[in-house]
Amino acid sequence: MEASLGIHMDQPMAFSPRRRDQVQVDGSLKKHEQNFKLPGVKKDIEKLYEAVPQLGNLFKIKDKIGEGTFSSVYLATAQLRVGPEEKIALKHLIPTSHPIRIAAELQCLTVAGGQDNVMGVKYCFRKNDHVVIAMPYLEHESFLDILNSLSFQEVREYMFNLFKALKRIHQFGIVHRDVKPSNFLFNRRLKKYALVDFGLAQGTHDTKIELLKFVQSEAQQESCSQNKSHVITGNKISLSGPAAPKELDQQPTMKTSVKRPYTNAQTQIKQGKDGKEGSVGLSVQRSVFGERNFNIHSSISHESPAVKLMKQSKTMDVLSRKLATKKKAISTKVMNSGVMRKTASSCPASLTCDCYATDKVCSICLSRRQQVAPRAGTPGFRAPEVLTKCPNQTTAIDMWSAGVIFLSLLSGRYPFYKASDDLTALAQIMTIRGSRETIQAAKTFGKSILCSKEVPAQDLRKLCEKLRGIDSNTPQLTSDTQGPASHDPSFSEKTDHKASHLIQTPQALPSGNSLCKGDSNGCGRGLNMDTADLEGWNEVPDEAYDLLDKLLDLNPASRITAEEALLHPFFKDMSL
Ligand code: ADP
Numbered sequence: 001m002e003a004s005l006g007i008h009m010d011q012p013m014a015f016s017p018r019r020r021d022q023v024q025v026d027g028s029l030k031k032h033e034q035n036f037k038l039p040g041v042k043k044d045i046e047k048l049y050e051a052v053p054q055l056g057n058l059f060k061i062k063d064k065i066g067e068g069t070f071s072s073v074y075l076a077t078a079q080l081r082v083g084p085e086e087k088i089a090l091k092h093l094i095p096t097s098h099p100i101r102i103a104a105e106l107q108c109l110t111v112a113g114g115q116d117n118v119m120g121v122k123y124c125f126r127k128n129d130h131v132v133i134a135m136p137y138l139e140h141e142s143f144l145d146i147l148n149s150l151s152f153q154e155v156r157e158y159m160f161n162l163f164k165a166l167k168r169i170h171q172f173g174i175v176h177r178d179v180k181p182s183n184f185l186f187n188r189r190l191k192k193y194a195l196v197d198f199g200l201a202q203g204t205h206d207t208k209i210e211l212l213k214f215v216q217s218e219a220q221q222e223s224c225s226q227n228k229s230h231v232i233t234g235n236k237i238s239l240s241g242p243a244a245p246k247e248l249d250q251q252p253t254m255k256t257s258v259k260r261p262y263t264n265a266q267t268q269i270k271q272g273k274d275g276k277e278g279s280v281g282l283s284v285q286r287s288v289f290g291e292r293n294f295n296i297h298s299s300i301s302h303e304s305p306a307v308k309l310m311k312q313s314k315t316m317d318v319l320s321r322k323l324a325t326k327k328k329a330i331s332t333k334v335m336n337s338g339v340m341r342k343t344a345s346s347c348p349a350s351l352t353c354d355c356y357a358t359d360k361v362c363s364i365c366l367s368r369r370q371q372v373a374p375r376a377g378t379p380g381f382r383a384p385e386v387l388t389k390c391p392n393q394t395t396a397i398d399m400w401s402a403g404v405i406f407l408s409l410l411s412g413r414y415p416f417y418k419a420s421d422d423l424t425a426l427a428q429i430m431t432i433r434g435s436r437e438t439i440q441a442a443k444t445f446g447k448s449i450l451c452s453k454e455v456p457a458q459d460l461r462k463l464c465e466k467l468r469g470i471d472s473n474t475p476q477l478t479s480d481t482q483g484p485a486s487h488d489p490s491f492s493e494k495t496d497h498k499a500s501h502l503i504q505t506p507q508a509l510p511s512g513n514s515l516c517k518g519d520s521n522g523c524g525r526g527l528n529m530d531t532a533d534l535e536g537w538n539e540v541p542d543e544a545y546d547l548l549d550k551l552l553d554l555n556p557a558s559r560i561t562a563e564e565a566l567l568h569p570f571f572k573d574m575s576l
């Protein structure tokens with residue numbers, strides 16, 4: 001049974017044809033160039049035409065521009081009309097995706113998308129279990145490529161536009177759950193922005209996206225009553241119910257009578273995202289907290305307690321709960337506090353055990369069922385309440401992620417946090433925001449964190465300036481003006497030395513150099529980089545760090561909202 005549907009919408013953005021070599025893939029231009037040569041891409045395109053034949057009548061698929069665990073994204077041109085070709089992004093969702101997940105993603109795009117920097121949708125196609133979402137194509141930069149060439153004003157605009165998008169989706173009760181640079185497309189030349197990828201989105205309790213209610217109820221069921229059978233099964237979902245929005249109402253495509261094996265969307269997505277990011281991480285060696293850092297035997301003798309905490313919490317992988325008796329010294333442990341036990345009565349827990357308030361894990365705890373809470377997203381962007389599996393997660397988690405992006409922009413480091421497990425990620429957060437502060441905040445959402453070493457909170461300005469290579473005493477860049485790394489102050493020897501108690505960078509240099517060479521898209525990098533870097537960077541106002549502080553508020557209840565952020569003095573002369 002074949003069905004295709006065009007949800008015709010006004011084109012929400014201006015798209016003009018551009019040079020092909022400017023097209024960016026998730027990470028690097030290089031990767032994209034390789035794609036052209038890969039016979040695999042050609043094969044994938046052929047397969048897609050075969051799987052969804054109606055695409056052939058409408059589009060010319062040119063290239064694969066993104067590949068994740070749950071989708072592949074292609075660049076196509078529309079052959080519908082006379083006149084200039086229109087560029088389209090075709091997102092082919094993997095056939096095993098849960099129908100409700102697909103439908104919810106689509107509904108986010110159709111209902112909330114198309115304005116305020118939220119990606120819209122033009123058409124949706126389905127044949128059997130293959131679903132393809134056609135969106136306006138927004139050519140975009142690789143975050144890593146431009147990170148250190150952005151002027152301070154550009155950073156301001158970037159964040160402002162991100163908050164605009166977040167305000168929009170949060171108004172609809174959408175929690176994106178995967179806010180990160182590769183999901184916020186940025187066209188520097190056109191100053192265009194688009195929040196994409198609602199593949200992990202969930203709804204607030206009062207969400208206006210009907211289908212997200214089902215997505216959320218699914219997660220809730222998983223978290224607290226695993227014995228109950230799922231109300232929603234793959235072949236019962238219909239978008240034509242009375243509550244479905246108009247556009248979707250008319251969609252024969254999504255009236256899924258397709259039988260698919262029921263998959264636990266939550267778990268699957270979580271694992272997939274982790275896996276995907278892991279592979280991205282391999283090519284990126286500039287994070288402040290890199291996975292590899294844990295394995296480097298530093299020659300630096302004056303390590304901060306922070307580094308020690310990180311290293312040891314890595315060896316103390318508490319989630320695996322096996323190493324509790326080995327390599328102790330410092331551990332991080334998260335437990336439901338008394339408060340939580342009272343509120344989450346459907347998740348019973350025996351009150352005390354042998355290990356309560358110690359850094360050991362007793363046999364009673366080892367036999368406990370793992371608490372499941374929505375935890376999708378990318379480790380380095382996860383908010384503390386996500387990392388500690390707080391079941392009540394709100395739109396505030398997206399604001400934390402935006403804060404992590406802002407931290408990258410201000411410090412010039414991406415990814416900033418990189419950890420393979422939640423407790424390592426939590427330890428990394430502690431080294432920036434303070435262990436006492438983190439523990440205190442976790443209490444407010446019913447979690448108690450045990451950490452055997454206290455690490456102080458860092459001054460955000462000092463931290464960012466150090467990492468960026470700006471000396472706060474002398475308001476100018478401390479980097480050398482010669483050599484391949486000169487336009488990237490974060491790689492200067494001086495900077496590495498200064499920041500050595502925080503980052504261990506011996507392997508960052510080659511990556512930095514190759515990045516510089518790899519940049520050929522003419523978006524502002526080059527000879528005048530030092531000037532570009534100085535543009536505003538020597539006088540970052542306090543408001544920037546005040547906003548960062550409010551975004552990285554460990555307590556989700558007091559964390560700044562998107563609406564409030566737009567009104568923050570940091571954006572004083574900017575209008576919506
Ligand atoms: P995934 O769930 O696999 O991460 P995304 O929706 O995030 O899927 O898309 C993956 C990548 O494809 C994005 O990071 C971006 O590079 C590219 N992409 C997605 N949508 C568009 C679009 N509308 N225009 C241009 N590129 C896009």
Ligand code: MG
Nearest residue numbers: 068182183197
């Ligand atoms: Mg994505």
Ligand code: ZN
Nearest residue numbers: 353355362365
């Ligand atoms: Zn115990």
